[in-house]
Amino acid sequence: MRTSIATVSLSGSLTEKLDAAARAGFDGVEIFENDLLASPLTPEEIRARCADLGLTVDLYQPMRDMEAVPEAEFARNLRRARHKFELMRRLGADTVLVCSSVSPQAVDDDALAAEQLSRLADLAREFGVRVAYEALAWGRHVSTYDHAWRIVETAGHPALGTCLDSFHILSRGSDPKGIEDIPGEKIFFLQLADAPLLAMDVLQWSRHYRCFPGQGGFDVAGMLRHVLRTGYDGPLSLEVFNDVFRQAEASPTAVDARRSLLVLQEAVGRAVLPEPVVPTGVAFAELVTPDAEPFAALLGALGFTRTARHRGKPVALWEQGDARILVNTGPAVRRDGTQLAAIGLESPDPAGAARRAEALLAPVLPRRRAPEDVPLDAVAAPDGTELFFCATGRPELPDWRADFEDTGRPPAAGGVRGIDHLALTQPWHHFDEAALFYRGVLGLTTRESVDVADPYGLLRSRAVTTADGGVRIALTVGAAPTDDTVHAQHIALATDDVVAAARRFRAAGGSPLPVPANYYDDLAARFEFADGELETYRELGILYDRDDRGVFRHCYTRTIGRVFFELVQRDGGYRGYGAANAPVRLAAQHAVRALTGG
Numbered sequence: 396m397r398t399s400i401a402t403v404s405l406s407g408s409l410t411e412k413l414d415a416a417a418r419a420g421f422d423g424v425e426i427f428e429n430d431l432l433a434s435p436l437t438p439e440e441i442r443a444r445c446a447d448l449g450l451t452v453d454l455y456q457p458m459r460d461m462e463a464v465p466e467a468e469f470a471r472n473l474r475r476a477r478h479k480f481e482l483m484r485r486l487g488a489d490t491v492l493v494c495s496s497v498s499p500q501a502v503d504d505d506a507l508a509a510e511q512l513s514r515l516a517d518l519a520r521e522f523g524v525r526v527a528y529e530a531l532a533w534g535r536h537v538s539t540y541d542h543a544w545r546i547v548e549t550a551g552h553p554a555l556g557t558c559l560d561s562f563h564i565l566s567r568g569s570d571p572k573g574i575e576d577i578p579g580e581k582i583f584f585l586q587l588a589d590a591p592l593l594a595m596d597v598l599q600w601s602r603h604y605r606c607f608p609g610q611g612g613f614d615v616a617g618m619l620r621h622v623l624r625t626g627y628d629g630p631l632s633l634e635v636f637n638d639v640f641r642q643a644e645a646s647p648t649a650v651d652a653r654r655s656l657l658v659l660q661e662a663v664g665r666a667v668l669p670e671p672v673v674p675t676g677v678a679f680a681e682l683v684t685p686d687a688e689p690f691a692a693l694l695g696a697l698g699f700t701r702t703a704r705h706r707g708k709p710v711a712l713w714e715q716g717d718a719r720i721l722v723n724t725g726p727a728v729r730r731d732g733t734q735l736a737a738i739g740l741e742s743p744d745p746a747g748a749a750r751r752a753e754a755l756l757a758p759v760l761p762r763r764r765a766p767e768d769v770p771l772d773a774v775a776a777p778d779g780t781e782l783f784f785c786a787t788g789r790p791e792l793p794d795w796r797a798d799f800e801d802t803g804r805p806p807a808a809g810g811v812r813g814i815d816h817l818a819l820t821q822p823w824h825h826f827d828e829a830a831l832f833y834r835g836v837l838g839l840t841t842r843e844s845v846d847v848a849d850p851y852g853l854l855r856s857r858a859v860t861t862a863d864g865g866v867r868i869a870l871t872v873g874a875a876p877t878d879d880t881v882h883a884q885h886i887a888l889a890t891d892d893v894v895a896a897a898r899r900f901r902a903a904g905g906s907p908l909p910v911p912a913n914y915y916d917d918l919a920a921r922f923e924f925a926d927g928e929l930e931t932y933r934e935l936g937i938l939y940d941r942d943d944r945g946v947f948r949h950c951y952t953r954t955i956g957r958v959f960f961e962l963v964q965r966d967g968g969y970r971g972y973g974a975a976n977a978p979v980r981l982a983a984q985h986a987v988r989a990l991t992g993g
């Protein structure tokens with residue numbers, strides 16, 4: 396199916412928006428009146444530019460407050476419309492969107508609405524234009540899609556059809572099944588948008604919080620299935636009013652948008668993409684740092700052993716149980732210092748995983764970094780984190796371990812079983828994109844978004860995981876773009892006995908993140924503990940949480956650069972990440988940073 400995007404969904408000037416849409420592979424655009432009014436290009440030049448870019452102008456919009464008004468007002472509306480139809484002829488646009496009136500002058504009279512829209516369509520036809528009538532969720536008298544359709548049906552005019560917009564339909568909780576009662580050829584246009592499920596005024600919700608399908612809480616695919624059953628064969632067009640996208644660079648947003656449509660088309664059986672290859676675990680996490688020493692001390696205290704080194708690069712492999720950490724001090728290390736730069740994902744089919752990622756517009760990285768290296772399939776996630784699709788110890792596939800030479804020191808049995816989860820802080824404008832990326836590209840499941848209070852801002856956090864928890868990635872985003880505490884990333888290590896692991900860490904010279912006494916007083920109020928249990932947590936800086944399934948106990952190391960570690964013990968199927976404790980953890984990290992200046 397053809398794909399289209401509304402210029403309002405992208406940031407920048409009209410030409411920047413058109414360039415971004417074309418580069419991301421869209422077939423067409425909806426041109427918003429404001430973008431045209433603000434452009435120095437004539438309509439003919441815009442038309443030529445679109446043609447050069449291979450874009451069709453699928454819709455011009457919006458026309459407002461048109462119908463069900465007193466005759467004198469309607470005469471003025473027709474005059475305005477004539478101007479716009481002339482403009483559309485110059486622009487090469489053949490469909491105009493008319494949204495249901497919000498004017499106080501409009502009356503609740505469907506017959507009048509139908510009659511005036513019919514006269515509008517008469518005029519439109521003279522210019523070769525079709526009118527698509529859309530119910531705004533906050534329309535004064537017409538606010539549901541079925542009501543808008545009844546009016547269009549009453550008018551019975553060949554140049555008048557309806558425009559369906561998933562936001563208006565799903566935000567009001569309308570049953571989308573009724574869409575199937577509309578003949579496909581009378582659906583002149585289809586706009587798609589998702590949104591997080593928020594309890595708020597629907598106009599504000601629509602104008603500020605829309606997002607691309609798959610990034611919010613609506614069943615956009617379910618709605619689209621109903622539309623496709625009507626035989627609709629016009630474009631799938633994204634119309635997303637979003638405060639973040641308005642500010643973020645247009646090109647990445649356009650790619651995010653296209654990826655969203657590809658995933659959606661696949662969900663409704665209208666696109667065939669390489670199957671998702673769901674990773675089964677984390678093969679390794681790679682840290683880059685200019686100085687390996689602090690990590691050597693920290694990993695040593697956590698019970699890791701330096702088991703191998705890379706044959707060609709300054710990269711050390713540290714191991715404990717199934718937890719593998721690469722510490723890379725190579726010159727290729729990015730200038731922004733110490734950070735979690737790459738994740739090795741254990742993949743049943745590394746090449747297939749890369750094909751899926753590429754089909755979903757992820758940048759593919761070179762398979763071989765140096766001539767002597769083992770070839771590895773890798774792509775970049777939206778935040779730049781490199782994802783390697785790995786096979787560990789499978790003879791038929793290239794093994795990343797083959798690039799490493801053993802140090803002769805076997806891993807100690809220190810109590811860490813493996814990597815429980817990785818927490819990646821996302822740039823402010825990539826949070827929704829990241830969740831959709833991990834779901835669409837890797838086949839992970841997105842969990843609920845939670846808000847976490849940081850003393851200096853608010854964090855949002857959302858986990859993406861495999862069904863069995865073999866891979867868990869916690870995506871977070873903060874409001875303060877320059878704050879390194881908020882921007883820290885971490886590696887959570889799974890243990891079956893966090894008390895023993897924390898004691899061992901201390902005894903080996905590790906310094907845990909100190910937790911205030913007030914926290915433990917509150918725990919005592921909230922939960923009942925066995926004798927001495929709370930005192931142990933207090934002594935070791937262990938935090939405690941519970942859900943309906945089980946118990947979570949966890950503690951943190953100090954931060955190096957942007958990276959810290961967490962020791963976690965999950966019991967009884969606890970599913971979360973200790974979000975309830977995150978404000979205390981963040982405050983403690985700020986306090987340490989204030990003391991040490993780092």
Ligand SMILES: O=C(O)c1ccc(O)c(O)c1
Nearest residue numbers: 457492494529560601602
């Ligand atoms: O918010 C609005 O006014 C508006 C305008 C045009 C649309 O297609 C729409 O869905 C909303």
Ligand SMILES: [Mg+2]
Nearest residue numbers: 529560586634
């Ligand atoms: Mg709309």
